[in-house]
Amino acid sequence: MKRGEMSIQQMKSPSRSLQRLQYSGCVFEPYINLANAIVSVAADDYRTALEENNTELQKSLERFFYSNWYNVLTKVEPDAILDRIKREFTAKQAIAVQ
Numbered sequence: 830m831k832r833g834e835m836s837i838q839q840m841k842s843p844s845r846s847l848q849r850l851q852y853s854g855c856v857f858e859p860y861i862n863l864a865n866a867i868v869s870v871a872a873d874d875y876r877t878a879l880e881e882n883n884t885e886l887q888k889s890l891e892r893f894f895y896s897n898w899y900n901v902l903t904k905v906e907p908d909a910i911l912d913r914i915k916r917e918f919t920a921k922q923a924i925a926v927q
Contacts, residue, residue, distance in 0.1 A: 865903070
């Protein structure tokens with residue numbers, strides 16, 4: 830490994846700085862905005878994966894929603910997000926069939 834490079838294990842582990850900001854009560858708004866944006870894009874991608882019946886992408890995103898990284902980004906239960914997206918998708922399909 831070259832000087833200054835991170836090992837694969839280091840890249841996979843969440844940032845200590847972000848964890849410190851998140852749990853110390855000193856969370857700065859830009860970090861919250863970034864975390865919310867990451868989760869929002871993942872939710873949008875999951876919605877698209879359902880619409881396109883892309884099961885590979887669905888599984889990949891489900892792994893993200895149940896990952897340690899997701900838990901660093903938000904305290905929202907992943908089931909709450911995934912269940913809501915699935916209910917919306919099911920309702921949208923039911924309307925389209927009528």
